Amino acid sequence: MTTMDPTVEDALPETAVEPKGNHAPGMARVCATTGLTVDLTAEKFIKLHAVFAVVFLLLGGIAALLIAMTRWSAVHLLPADWYYRLTTFHGLNMLILWILFMEVAILYFAATALLKTRLASAGLAWAGFVLMAVGAVTLDTMILMGTSDVMMTSYAPLRAHPLFYLSIIFVAVGTLIGVINFFATVYIAKRDKTYSGSVPLVVFGAITAAIIAVVTLGHGAGIMIPTFLWSIEVLPSPDPAVYRLVWWGLGHQSQQVNVAAMVSVWYLLGAITVGAKVLNQGVSRTAFLLYILFINLASAHHLLVDPGVSAGWKIWNTSYAMYLAVLASMIHGYTVPAAVEVALRKQGHDKGLFGWLGAAPWRNPGFSGFFLSLVVFGFLGGITGVTLGTEQINIIAHNTLRIPGHFHTTVVGGTTTAFMALAYYVVPLIFRREFPMRAICRAQPYVFTLGVVILAVGMSFAGSYGVARRHWDVEFTGATHAASFDPSVHIFLGMVGIGGIIAFVGLLMFVIPTVIAVFFGKKIEGKMPAW
Amino acid sequence: MAKQEKAADVIDNEGAHKGDQMHAAPGTFVLTLILLLSFAVYYFANWKALADVWQVR
Amino acid sequence: MESPLASVAPNWLKAPTGTERAWIGLALLWCVVLTLAMPYWHFKGKQNSTGEAYTVEPAKFAARVQQFVESNKVGEQNGVPIVEPAPGGDAYMQAQMWTFYPILQLKKGQTYRIHLSSLDLQHGWSVMPINMNFQILPGYDHVLTITPTTAGEFPVICNEFCGIGHHQMTGKIIVTE
Numbered sequence: 001m002t003t004m005d006p007t008v009e010d011a012l013p014e015t016a017v018e019p020k021g022n023h024a025p026g027m028a029r030v031c032a033t034t035g036l037t038v039d040l041t042a043e044k045f046i047k048l049h050a051v052f053a054v055v056f057l058l059l060g061g062i063a064a065l066l067i068a069m070t071r072w073s074a075v076h077l078l079p080a081d082w083y084y085r086l087t088t089f090h091g092l093n094m095l096i097l098w099i100l101f102m103e104v105a106i107l108y109f110a111a112t113a114l115l116k117t118r119l120a121s122a123g124l125a126w127a128g129f130v131l132m133a134v135g136a137v138t139l140d141t142m143i144l145m146g147t148s149d150v151m152m153t154s155y156a157p158l159r160a161h162p163l164f165y166l167s168i169i170f171v172a173v174g175t176l177i178g179v180i181n182f183f184a185t186v187y188i189a190k191r192d193k194t195y196s197g198s199v200p201l202v203v204f205g206a207i208t209a210a211i212i213a214v215v216t217l218g219h220g221a222g223i224m225i226p227t228f229l230w231s232i233e234v235l236p237s238p239d240p241a242v243y244r245l246v247w248w249g250l251g252h253q254s255q256q257v258n259v260a261a262m263v264s265v266w267y268l269l270g271a272i273t274v275g276a277k278v279l280n281q282g283v284s285r286t287a288f289l290l291y292i293l294f295i296n297l298a299s300a301h302h303l304l305v306d307p308g309v310s311a312g313w314k315i316w317n318t319s320y321a322m323y324l325a326v327l328a329s330m331i332h333g334y335t336v337p338a339a340v341e342v343a344l345r346k347q348g349h350d351k352g353l354f355g356w357l358g359a360a361p362w363r364n365p366g367f368s369g370f371f372l373s374l375v376v377f378g379f380l381g382g383i384t385g386v387t388l389g390t391e392q393i394n395i396i397a398h399n400t401l402r403i404p405g406h407f408h409t410t411v412v413g414g415t416t417t418a419f420m421a422l423a424y425y426v427v428p429l430i431f432r433r434e435f436p437m438r439a440i441c442r443a444q445p446y447v448f449t450l451g452v453v454i455l456a457v458g459m460s461f462a463g464s465y466g467v468a469r470r471h472w473d474v475e476f477t478g479a480t481h482a483a484s485f486d487p488s489v490h491i492f493l494g495m496v497g498i499g500g501i502i503a504f505v506g507l508l509m510f511v512i513p514t515v516i517a518v519f520f521g522k523k524i525e526g527k528m529p530a531w
Numbered sequence: 532m533a534k535q536e537k538a539a540d541v542i543d544n545e546g547a548h549k550g551d552q553m554h555a556a557p558g559t560f561v562l563t564l565i566l567l568l569s570f571a572v573y574y575f576a577n578w579k580a581l582a583d584v585w586q587v588r
Numbered sequence: 589m590e591s592p593l594a595s596v597a598p599n600w601l602k603a604p605t606g607t608e609r610a611w612i613g614l615a616l617l618w619c620v621v622l623t624l625a626m627p628y629w630h631f632k633g634k635q636n637s638t639g640e641a642y643t644v645e646p647a648k649f650a651a652r653v654q655q656f657v658e659s660n661k662v663g664e665q666n667g668v669p670i671v672e673p674a675p676g677g678d679a680y681m682q683a684q685m686w687t688f689y690p691i692l693q694l695k696k697g698q699t700y701r702i703h704l705s706s707l708d709l710q711h712g713w714s715v716m717p718i719n720m721n722f723q724i725l726p727g728y729d730h731v732l733t734i735t736p737t738t739a740g741e742f743p744v745i746c747n748e749f750c751g752i753g754h755h756q757m758t759g760k761i762i763v764t765e
Contacts, residue, residue, distance in 0.1 A: 392629050395635055
């Protein structure tokens with residue numbers, strides 16, 4: 001059944017045996033499986049960033065399990081202080097550390113391997129990596145020491161330890177240096193003519209993500225630096241409304257970096273798992289461009305029930321911007337599966353409307369992870385996101401569990417699942433190590449997605465009964481005025497707990513084989529074994 | 532199957548635009564229509580839920 | 589058609605065709621519906637967040653709350669005054685780690701201007717079980733022109749993290765027929 005499970009080389013350009021890029025002699029290798037030219041310096045940094053990413057994913061995952069076990073009202077595991085501490089820890093490890101380390105790895109890969117160029121600067125790559133790593137370790141240490149129980153958003157005037165803000169600034173500046181190195185790499189590829197015409201679509205998507213990242217990190221600096229100076233009592237407290245506006249320029253747009261990176265990974269995995277081609281370059285590239293142009297305004301989604309921002313401002317920012325960015329996602333939501341459909345039909349799976357879908361390589365975790373990511377992101381993440389971000393509807397959703405119910409289907413069910421699927425190719429192709437426990441790998445995307453979906457649906461329903469996010473006690477024990485929810489919320493919170501356990505098992509099914517493969521896996525000399 | 536042909540047609544970058552851009556993806560089109568329908572149902576159900584709460588300006 | 593991993597000739601901008609074109613058209617149409625829904629509701633709907641707010645120093649807000657309580661107090665529950673504002677008039681609720689003060693007693697179908705502000709951190713004003721949620725910021729007097737349409741006792745819970753006592757921060761609104 002090798003035709004059902006096409007190996008990577010089907011999709012990729014065959015290149016000459018010798019690298020023809022701009023690499024110094026001995027500083028590149030030709031991948032035996034894909035024919036791509038891999039810059040050895042870039043390869044080292046891709047490995048470093050990917051390993052750190054997985055470490056933070058595991059740390060964030062352990063915290064996730066513990067807080068899910070606390071939200072499950074029948075278990076209510078952690079004491080209140082540790083619940084809030086680990087919620088802070090979980091948010092930052094997942095949304096900032098795992099994602100940013102992985103994204104820098106993806107940027108370095110996309111620029112060097114797909115444009116057949118060397119990395120612009122090893123020095124910059126080291127500087128960025130060290131800043132990110134020092135920042136990340138300091139950040140986690142400060143949170144676990146209990147000095148900074150402020151949630152990921154650290155809304156002023158709630159105040160954390162100065163090192164909390166400083167370490168976030170370190171991570172942001174380190175990431176910015178990585179992004180600058182990426183742009184420099186794209187520049188030298190163009191200068192040295194290592195590719196002809198326009199950059200590949202996946203690189204175009206990566207450039208989109210990188211541009212949004214610069215805007216995002218600019219907002220991050222704009223708010224974190226004055227907040228840090230306030231924490232060491234140099235500046236007065238930031239205005240809370242201004243803080244929210246600028247912070248969400250960081251917080252919302254950083255998720256749009258994820259979306260652009262995730263969509264690029266979809267195109268990449270479609271190509272290497274089933275040989276999908278780009279149906280219309282203009283359509284896909286225009287859709288990426290819409291992200292850059294319009295996503296900026298979407299930080300307004302977090303201020304829809306705030307004082308001091310007028311209805312006109314909110315409607316303008318929500319509608320005008322958001323829906324053209326939504327249009328972009330709806331376009332990718334068609335072009336990506338359509339490319340898969342066209343490729344599979346071409347391979348002879350042409351029966352009926354969905355014969356191609358049945359014939360897809362569902363046993364390949366690179367494919368199943370990518371396709372599940374697409375479905376969960378579109379059907380659950382997209383629909384809930386647009387609805388909750390509607391100006392007036394936000395009144396019945398703001399700060400309830402409906403919000404994390406939404407973003408666990410975008411960032412976890414979408415981005416994280418896609419990045420995991422990518423790892424099923426990164427490890428054999430970049431680390432050149434074989435995955436052990438292949439049956440577990442094949443099942444992993446399904447288990448993880450199932451857990452995330454149960455968790456997110458539980459959160460959404462509990463939230464629609466008013467259960468607050470970031471809240472330790474649905475019984476309000478000891479409160480001045482008694483308060484409680486509809487009893488059915490206990491069932492939905494039970495789904496949060498059970499979904500959390502299943503997703504955590506799915507996470508371990510990813511982390512354990514990946515770590516074993518990277519450190520002890522059988523060395524791959526020739527082509528990678530087909531999934 | 533046909534590995535050589537496929538590999539050849541991806542390297543062929545310069546002449547990539549020759550030939551028809553038309554493609555047939557009826558299955559995906561149906562899937563996206565289902566998405567749009569679910570979207571509309573969820574979206575309007577939320578407006579309905581909003582209409583039931585206290586009046587506020 | 590090219591692989592998304594291959595560079596392409598620069599003349600890549602082509603109009604979409606077939607089902608792709610149809611989908612983009614439908615998606616665009618849906619985006620127009622989404623865009624028009626909000627201004628429509630702003631003028632025709634009864635639930636809107638207009639963000640009416642005034643800057644206010646926390647101490648001055650606390651003084652106004654105190655004055656409001658003293659002139660309109662009708663009872664006490666759990667040591668917290670119950671205050672009944674005149675229909676159509678101003679009402680105040682102050683958020684502070686970790687209480688809402690005072691208890692408001694309102695009449696169903698009457699409209700009130702409820703002023704919300706915080707004396708310390710950011711808080712969330714979440715009315716249960718109807719699940720209406722608004723943000724409270726220190727330094728801002730957030731005015732909600734609100735008309736309760738159901739009677740009963742409505743707990744108010746805080747849904748913005750405000751420190752270790754966050755989950756014990758509650759208040760109350762009583763709506764009489």
